[in-house]
Amino acid sequence: MSYVAPVKDMLFCMKELAGLEEVAKLPGFEEAGLETAQAVLEESAKFNQDVLAPLNFEGDKNPSYWKDGKVFTTPGFKDAFRQLGEGGWQGLQHPTDFGGQGLPKTIGAACIEMLNSANMSFALCPLLTDGAIEALLTAGSPELQQTYLPNMISGKWTGTMNLTEPQAGSDLALVRTRAEPQPDGTYKIFGTKIFITYGEHDMAENIVHLVLARVTGAPEGVKGISLFVVPKFMVNADGSLGARNDAHCVSIEHKMGIKASPTAVLQFGDHGGAVGYLVGQENRGLEYMFIMMNAARYAVGIQGIAVAERSYQKAVQYAKDRVQSRPVDGSINKSAPIIHHPDVKRMLMTMRSLIEGCRAMAITAAAAYDAAHAHPDAEVRKQNQAFYEFMVPLVKGYSTEMSLEVTSLGVQVHGGMGFIEETGAAQYYRDAKILTIYEGTTAIQANDLVGRKTARDGGQTAKAIAQQIAKTEAELAKRDSVAARAVQKRLSAARVAFEQVVDFVAGGTKGNPNAVFAGSVPYLMLAGNVMAGWQLGRALLVAESQLKAGEGDAAFLRAKVTTAQFYAEHILSRVPGQRDAIVDGAESVTALALESF
Amino acid sequence: MSYVAPVKDMLFCMKELAGLEEVAKLPGFEEAGLETAQAVLEESAKFNQDVLAPLNFEGDKNPSYWKDGKVFTTPGFKDAFRQLGEGGWQGLQHPTDFGGQGLPKTIGAACIEMLNSANMSFALCPLLTDGAIEALLTAGSPELQQTYLPNMISGKWTGTMNLTEPQAGSDLALVRTRAEPQPDGTYKIFGTKIFITYGEHDMAENIVHLVLARVTGAPEGVKGISLFVVPKFMVNADGSLGARNDAHCVSIEHKMGIKASPTAVLQFGDHGGAVGYLVGQENRGLEYMFIMMNAARYAVGIQGIAVAERSYQKAVQYAKDRVQSRPVDGSINKSAPIIHHPDVKRMLMTMRSLIEGCRAMAITAAAAYDAAHAHPDAEVRKQNQAFYEFMVPLVKGYSTEMSLEVTSLGVQVHGGMGFIEETGAAQYYRDAKILTIYEGTTAIQANDLVGRKTARDGGQTAKAIAQQIAKTEAELAKRDSVAARAVQKRLSAARVAFEQVVDFVAGGTKGNPNAVFAGSVPYLMLAGNVMAGWQLGRALLVAESQLKAGEGDAAFLRAKVTTAQFYAEHILSRVPGQRDAIVDGAESVTALALESF
Structure with a gap:
């Protein structure tokens, strides 16, 4: 088995550090005690170990590719995505009202880690969908919610975040995509978005793009940005799919890692205008986008832990198998598995301790999130919210930076074999490097930590x-x-x-x-x-x-x-x-x- | 220009830190003063900037490939290699007796850095040839020297180091390749060698393999290893090339980086035995191999500095061009080039200071090497030798580990663009990761530092x-x-x-x-x-x-x-x-x- 989910450590973090029993006292989470957690984690482990983990290396060898406006994902991904939906994994943390399982983040975080250890490129699709769901839940009209959420939560449709443009990366004030109001209350969207993860693919029937754009006449800068739903296919009144919307993928990027995850350039409105539906109010788009981003930032932190864990497991296996040189302490009088060498132990302990430290940090932060949302006492909610918000840039920034260190050691433990792609260790090293960049670079997380999370109070x-x-x-x-x-x-x-x-x-x-x-x-x-x-x-x-x-x-x-x-x-x-x-x-x-x- | 050689800093290191004027007082180096250094460096800069640097990205896109036992290098490499030889760059530090330029390492090190900044994959070929030349100079018989050195030093033939076997990586005691003595004084070589850099290619007329093997009946372990010259083509008495030797490339590796540099699996003796010539004495192979390795280890340290420098230059350029967000100090009241952001400066300063620190360390170590070899006073030679030997694992280990940090920051400065292969920053990140592994992992360098360089005295x-x-x-x-x-x-x-x-x-x-x-x-x-x-x-x-x-x-x-x-x-x-x-x-x-x- 190429990946074994660290269920024991996850349960330890939940129970002993994050206070899962306290979380299970919160209204709505009454059934989310240790027993549930254990059952969910074991089921999640099975799915991720058996279905997704074997597809990870495959995705690197046979990445998604673009042809005539369509994106074809790695063989096996489409079926795996169907199983993800059927297993209820997309809806794990989402409200039961829309078909979700309504589990706390304290448990959900561990499942997200498994998903990303098993297959980070694949996991990005549900990760982005989660963010889009959050935004619609918070700011979408009941009609938008009813139209999109059930199919997104069931894993039938996927979601995307459309922020970046060629001139507007970290600096969203520079967004130029425009939205023209139409008499029927919809908008026509025109513009180019880049770096759109799963912006086009063949795994789902429909894709729900959440797009930042400027309504005609809106103020300059970030105060003039609104958020729109732009579906790939229009949705008819009866819920069936209608016409193709004017949102097209013109290319995907050739990347160093997460190659199976298509990174799309999307053209909106090249053929008359893409139909968009305003989410919430005009000019409050950035605020809503931050909802998605905060969910996504936490999740990217989990990705760091996840890819590091996978890299660690592979390195341990190799260190136990590979025989080379005698131990310096003379304990074995012939060439021995390299795990007997102190420096190999040092590397593995560094990997292990960083992973366990970041996992403990992330799961305790998740419990604060749950309390911040569900605790009956406003003061407790406020305290937990402050704690959680302080932790988000750390979970994102620190866990992903540590994943660079860990996956580098993961290659190093393998020696020359680590540099050979067939070994698989190099993939984690290449994959991990995106994590300190997307959803806000480490510097952007640090600005958040300094400005909003430290100096402000x-x-x-x-x-x-x-x-x-x-x-x-x-x-x-x-x-x-x-x-x-x-x-x-x-x-x-x-x-x-x-x-x-x-x-x-x-x-x-x-x-x-x-x-x-x-x-x-x-x-x-x-x-x-x-x-x-x-x-x-x-x-x-x-x-x-x-x-x-x-x-x-x-x-x-x-x-x-x-x-x-x-x-x-x-x-x-x-x-x-x-x-x-x-x-x-x-x-x-x-x-x-x-x-x- | 994608690379500008840091001639000014190199000359500063030579003159002010390494005492080039003192080096130029050593017997044999009388003409190697500042003027010579400057002239050589400027010429070297031209060649590397104009000829090799443009081929670097090309080599990553169109790597060497294997077909029917032959290896075809990246288009342009063969011609560049011809120019390298014609320019005298292969012979820079080698004795004038065999056609070299006889320059000190103090100057040579800077040229090696340029070569590797310009094109690390290409530079590996002359790097390995340098090592093979060193070994033959030290331990080869006059006949072997006369047969092979002039063509190697002139850049007509290349050299390789054949140490590693599937079961024998860091642990050379496990080498199994065998050498059967023949009545004519030659040996027949049988075995498999892996990870042989430029073990096969189309840039040179002949390849001189230096191969570790065990003579029939030799002791177990490292004390039974001998070193052999095994040419790809036999050399006739008149110096012309004869029959193809029984040393064949059966495949090359699919690597994370340095893709243009072919990493060969070589089969010796599958068709009756490869003809090998003993270098020096039987069972002293490891000692001779260490001569090559020590030269190569120092050179790999330089590679770390080199790839870091290239990564730094690219990052600086991007940081000056890319406009994003207002500076926090309010000094510019609109979106500005990102080099105005303190964290971008911090990243660039980290890169720059690590590079300059390692360069200064390497060039001062080179001066000690020159004094250790050429100083008339035995005591001075001894002191310099001790200093140099202490520095080699640091130059190799520290400079290459720092190159991981620097090239990672190089990607990071580029943000999302850094992860796109077309940008080029990712190549340095991928290329650099081999440096902490080959010619002895960082742990092997550290063992050397602890054991031979610190505890022993x-x-x-x-x-x-x-x-x-x-x-x-x-x-x-x-x-x-x-x-x-x-x-x-x-x-x-x-x-x-x-x-x-x-x-x-x-x-x-x-x-x-x-x-x-x-x-x-x-x-x-x-x-x-x-x-x-x-x-x-x-x-x-x-x-x-x-x-x-x-x-x-x-x-x-x-x-x-x-x-x-x-x-x-x-x-x-x-x-x-x-x-x-x-x-x-x-x-x-x-x-x-x-x-x-």
Whole structure:
């Protein structure tokens, strides 16, 4: 089997770190307890391991291709997509009103991870559809919802996000696609959109494009952008498909990775205008798009964890199989599997601890999302919302940056074989590189972290989290194990560094924005590092307690303790240096004359 | 122009850091002063910029391919190879006795960098030939030398290194290829070699394979390995080419990068035995192979610098062209080229400072090589040899690991366009990943650093270098500039950390080898970081002095000061954390039970 879903670790994160039992007390999630979680995860594991995982390498070898305006996906994808819908996986987290399963994000996040470990190129299609569903649920009229949501949630139709244009990437103020109001209340859409994931394909009957455009006469900049539904095929009153809309795929990109996922250039309105339906109100498009983007950003963070996990599993397998050289400690007196070599262990532990740290961070953030949406107490909702929003750029930015490190090590463990495409390790390395770019580059996530998530409330949310970390440190300090002491030491130093950087960021955004933004990505990396390390510190506390009480799977728990210790000593130990670079090093970032580059 | 050779920085490194004027005092190098260096570099720049650089992307699109035992290289490669030979570039550093130019490595290293920036896939062919020439020069009989060297040095024939077999990668003890002695003094070679760079191609009339094999009855392990010359075509007594030898390419690999460079599987002896000529003495093959490998390892380090430089130049160009979003400091009141954004500057400065640091390290190491070979005083030779040998794993390991970071940032600066193959940034990212693997993975370099270069002399060489660094710190402390103070602070902390790690490594290899080797790669990264930072500290001293004296190119010198400061604040600042991980974190590297992975 090329992928085995880490169900045990996912359940541990849900139960012991994210408080799944608390989530299951929230109105609407009463049935989402541990038993449900376990059943769903096991079913999800089966589907992803058996159906999607074997198609991953195939998708890289036989990518989607474009011919005469149509896009043909990798053989097997269409059938897999049918099974995804039939299994109810597209509707997992969506409302039961429209046919979804209504499960909390705490559980959904783990299923999304599996989907992306199994086949990231494939998983992008349901990922984008999820975002489109979110936007319609929040801002779509009842009519739009009724027309589109049931078929999207059932996995019959797919959704897309149409933001980017050649001149408008991170800078949406530059969007030029225009929407002309029609007498019947619809709009005609004209323009070119690029980088549209699954903008055209053959897996679904219809594609629901969500498109940013400017209504005639709208203000300049981001305040004049509206959001439209532009279906590939018009939908008749009875729900059947009607005429082809004037939205056409003119080409797809030739990419370094995620090759099976078609990245389309879409032309809207070349033949008279594409019919579009306004979502919500005019000129509020960016706000709605952010709903999709925030869902998508979190999901891309999960993709980072997912591709890293797959890369790790492959590397472990190779390290156990490949025989080369004697262990340096003389424990084996002949050439041995390379996993016996300390540096191979170091690489695998680095991969493993980064993955487990990011997974713990992501699943605890998901629980906050659930509480922010479903908790009956407004104050609790607000606190959880603040926590979740703080975590989104970290889940997206840190987990994806770490996936570059992990998939690079994944190649490295394989030695020369890692560089040969048939081995498969290289695919993860190539695939992962998109993750730090799309749905907002790491720098865009860092701007969000600095501006909206830290400076805006004067660092209050960040400091509140630091307080919670200090409590974990206090718990760790009560333990007498070497591991707990090591984690306490590094976590404490890292948390202090985090607070110092928060002060620097919160204090400096107005006075010296260049200095603060020079350290924005390092701040994101530092904060993500601290948050992941914190969750592993919490995990260690639980694991030690259970081991002492003779509960649970001892081997799993001992591994958790070691992994937490490794993370603290080898990853958290990077934090003080990051602090130094941010706080002391701002000047040299921007000092070089432009012409000297 | 897609590549402009950084001649100014190369000459600065040679003159101000590596002491080119001293090199030019060595016997044999009397004409290799600054004037020669400048002339050679300018000529080299022309050839590489005009002829090789345009073929780089072409090679990625139209890689070498195999058909019926023959390998056809990218269109244009054959002619470029002819020009390489005619220009004398293959013979640059080789003895004039055999038709070479006899230039010092101090100058040669810069030319090798250019070659690899221009076209790494192409450059691998002369790189391997250089290694084969070195081995023949050191260990070949006069007859072998006379038969092969002139045509190799003139760039008419190429050379290969045949080490790896399917079961024998890093572990050469497992080599199985065998050599049967023949009555005429030749040997018949039988076996399979894999990963043979330019093992077959159409650019040269003949290919001189240097092959590791076991003579019948030789001892087990590495002590029974001998080295053979196995030419593709037999060479007649008059120097003309004779019969085809029984060495055939049965396939080439499908790789993630350096696609134009054919990586061959070679079958020796499938049709009765390949004729081989013993190099040197039986069973000393590994020793001779190390001559080739050490030359090749240094050159692979240069490849890291080279591909990073190319990636940097492309990223700078894009950052100056691409308009997106307003600068955070309000300095421009509309969307501006992204180089105005602090995080883009941070990425470019990271790339730039890593490149300049590694280049300075490599060129100073080259000067030590020259002194180690040509200095009349044995003691001076010995000291320089020790310094050079200490630096080789750092030049190889650190420069190539940094090339992964740099080429990843190179993609990142391009945003979504970076992931599109037509842009070209992705190629550098894919190409670079082989560099941390071939000619010994980073872990193999780190083993060398720990074992032969640090523990063997009890850390003496390392400590002697630390003493020199402390002298640079003292010089920096006399300066009153912000930049000098910043560099002094970080360099001093880093040097202290280096010494602590050296003590840890030198003290622990016997008592606790697992603990030491668990930190071997982190030690390599730390040491490389310190050495590069030290050279930039020296560069800063020179640049400030020249600026004060009103000498030199002020813009270049100011940029050097800023780059050194950036390196110290953002890269050297990683060192204390690396020390903590090595010295305190060994246990958690190897603690996990094997079955828990």
